[in-house]
Amino acid sequence: MVDFRTAAVDRPTALARLDGERDQVRAMPGNLAFRVHACREDDTRVSIVHEWADETSFAGYLASDSFARSGTALRPMMIEAPVSRRFRAELWETVG
Numbered sequence: 001m002v003d004f005r006t007a008a009v010d011r012p013t014a015l016a017r018l019d020g021e022r023d024q025v026r027a028m029p030g031n032l033a034f035r036v037h038a039c040r041e042d043d044t045r046v047s048i049v050h051e052w053a054d055e056t057s058f059a060g061y062l063a064s065d066s067f068a069r070s071g072t073a074l075r076p077m078m079i080e081a082p083v084s085r086r087f088r089a090e091l092w093e094t095v096g
Contacts, residue, residue: 001047001048001049001050001084001085001086001087002047002048002050002082002083002084002085003045003046003047003048003082003083004045004046004074004078004080004081004082004083005042005044005045005046005078005079005080006044006046006074006077006078006079007044007077007079008043008044010077011038011043011044011046013077014046014074014077015036015038015046017070017073017074018036018046018048018070018074019036021066021069021070022034022036024066025050025061025064025066028057028060028061028064028066029057029060030052030053030054030056030057030058030060031050031051031052031053031057031061032051032052032053033049033050033051034048034049034050034051035048035049035050036048037049044079055088058086
């Protein structure tokens with residue numbers, strides 16, 4: 001999970017940038033999810049939730065051109081350092 005803030009005027013550009021990378025990230029080996037969310041309570045916040053099959057797949061994403069491009073485009077818009085929380089979890093059950 002990644003949370004970051006931009007100026008309110010820059011958030012649509014940040015969201016569009018992430019939307020532009022979404023299909024490429026989702027096509028990467030081991031990607032299970034890549035979702036971008038605009039906070040409803042704060043027009044400066046953006047959250048990214050992504051899920052990977054294993055640490056090797058996640059490492060591949062971190063080394064990818066897509067990750068580098070996003071960082072190059074997004075970091076200048078950020079008004080504070082992003083917060084990235086990484087979890088190692090075991091799927092208990094899928095209901096649906």
